[in-house]
Amino acid sequence: MTPAGPRVTPAGPRAGLCESCAHRQLVRNTRGSEFTLCRRSRTEPERFPRYPRLPVTRCAGYERAAGRA
Numbered sequence: 001m002t003p004a005g006p007r008v009t010p011a012g013p014r015a016g017l018c019e020s021c022a023h024r025q026l027v028r029n030t031r032g033s034e035f036t037l038c039r040r041s042r043t044e045p046e047r048f049p050r051y052p053r054l055p056v057t058r059c060a061g062y063e064r065a066a067g068r069a
């Protein structure tokens with residue numbers, strides 16, 4: 001059975017497109033684990049999950065963050 005809730009965010013490029021996306025927000029829990037939160041989920045939750053399944057390889061909402069490779 002797959003656990004519900006946010007997934008631990010791999011560090012570096014294993015997060016896929018989210019790694020360089022302007023809409024990514026890293027959140028950290030009290031144990032120091034990091035998660036990728038998609039800020040687009042706030043305005044378009046039907047299109048973008050709050051915690052996307054990583055790595056994201058295709059995403060209609062992707063926009064490269066300024067200064068990211």
Ligand code: SF4
Nearest residue numbers: 018021024038059061
């Ligand atoms: S818009 Fe797509 S690529 Fe960007 S953070 Fe959300 S899920 Fe990741």
